[in-house]
Amino acid sequence: MIIAVTGTPGVGKTTVSRLLSEKLGYEYVGVKEFAREKGIGEMVGDELEIDVDELAEAMLREFHGRDVVIDGHLSHFVPADVVIVLRADPRLVAERLMERGYSREKLAENVEAELVDVILVEALEENENVLEIDTTGKTPGEVVEEISELLERGIKRRFGIVDWSGVYDEVLPYLRLGSGRM
Numbered sequence: 001m002i003i004a005v006t007g008t009p010g011v012g013k014t015t016v017s018r019l020l021s022e023k024l025g026y027e028y029v030g031v032k033e034f035a036r037e038k039g040i041g042e043m044v045g046d047e048l049e050i051d052v053d054e055l056a057e058a059m060l061r062e063f064h065g066r067d068v069v070i071d072g073h074l075s076h077f078v079p080a081d082v083v084i085v086l087r088a089d090p091r092l093v094a095e096r097l098m099e100r101g102y103s104r105e106k107l108a109e110n111v112e113a114e115l116v117d118v119i120l121v122e123a124l125e126e127n128e129n130v131l132e133i134d135t136t137g138k139t140p141g142e143v144v145e146e147i148s149e150l151l152e153r154g155i156k157r158r159f160g161i162v163d164w165s166g167v168y169d170e171v172l173p174y175l176r177l178g179s180g181r182m
């Protein structure tokens, strides 16, 4: 089975994907490493820009019929058996990305994306089987437990479990509108 783990940067994809692959005995694959290895995408500034169709094709060729956890915020473009969308309170996303030294603009872009469900909506456009998981206040182990329980019960579609509109005011200072530019 191909499991894609996606979400806004900082929600915990890598941590959860590694742990999930260990628990299930699946291979772990990082999208960026895979793309680099296969020569997919090109550097634009200091970022690797990946063609998602090329990525999806190459991944399907490589992993069809194998048990694998694919980690990355583009993984929902890969035709997976199930897409796990990790969510985290946007305040937590902001804190983590600030700790990583993200620029103000990249921070704003990602906090906003988490706030308005960008990755969830994209995942739902790409795949029927989407499991949304709220990681807020949970340990990575608890998140992995929740995912494997749902999969064991055969549940592959669940979303609409978070609503970040209540923290909008608190994250406003991080957003582009709050930066004084229009």
Ligand SMILES: Nc1ncnc2c1ncn2[C@@H]1O[C@H](COP(=O)(O)OP(=O)(O)OP(=O)(O)O)[C@@H](O)[C@H]1O
Binding pocket: 007, 008, 009, 010, 011, 012, 013, 014, 015, 016, 073, 096, 135, 136, 137, 138, 139, 140, 141, 143
């Ligand atoms: N419940 C949780 N699930 C996952 N990570 C958590 C959780 N609670 C705290 N963390 C911490 O959050 C951080 C998430 O970092 P991680 O690199 O896994 O995120 P990511 O989504 O893969 O980011 P990126 O897309 O930028 O690579 C880690 O330091 C991890 O220990």
